[in-house]
Amino acid sequence: MLAIASDHAGFGLKCEIIKHLEEIGVPFEDFGTCDGTTSVDYPDYGLKVAEAVASGTHDRGIIICGTGIGISIAANKVPGIRAALCTDTYMARMSREHNDANILALGARVLGVGLAVEIVDTWLNAPFLGGRHKQRVDKFCAIEKKYSKTHT
Numbered sequence: 001m002l003a004i005a006s007d008h009a010g011f012g013l014k015c016e017i018i019k020h021l022e023e024i025g026v027p028f029e030d031f032g033t034c035d036g037t038t039s040v041d042y043p044d045y046g047l048k049v050a051e052a053v054a055s056g057t058h059d060r061g062i063i064i065c066g067t068g069i070g071i072s073i074a075a076n077k078v079p080g081i082r083a084a085l086c087t088d089t090y091m092a093r094m095s096r097e098h099n100d101a102n103i104l105a106l107g108a109r110v111l112g113v114g115l116a117v118e119i120v121d122t123w124l125n126a127p128f129l130g131g132r133h134k135q136r137v138d139k140f141c142a143i144e145k146k147y148s149k150t151h152t
Helices: 011-024 042-055 069-075 089-097 113-125 132-150
Strands: 002-006 028-030 060-065 083-085 103-107
Touching: 002 011, 002 042, 011 028, 011 060, 011 113, 042 060, 042 069, 042 103, 060 069, 069 083, 069 103, 083 089, 089 113, 103 113
Parallel strands: 002 028, 002 060, 060 103, 083 103
Antiparallel strands: none
């Protein structure tokens, strides 16, 4: 199951991506915002998706704000999350194949709908390649573990 959320700036793009997910039969849960263009804080929505993915209730997630930067920073604060901000299909593919990204971040003010949908499709269909890349992902986890001890 996929978790998806956006702030007000990403709301329109989120709606378009949800339509696409429905068309291709990908199950998802929408974590908001449902308030359209009413201003909300993107960290709240990045956190909702990150917690859903980190807890294991959802396999992966998609988060959207104006640029994708702020919401990805918020999501990456949650242990176990590897949120990747992607602006093209190559980045989307590499984020999965090499980094095992479990959340895709998009910028609604940066991408058109057509490209955003292509990025989503690429990201959803790209596998993690493992091998030498697993060793590197394990290093991400070791860094996270090292610093989580100092902040508990």
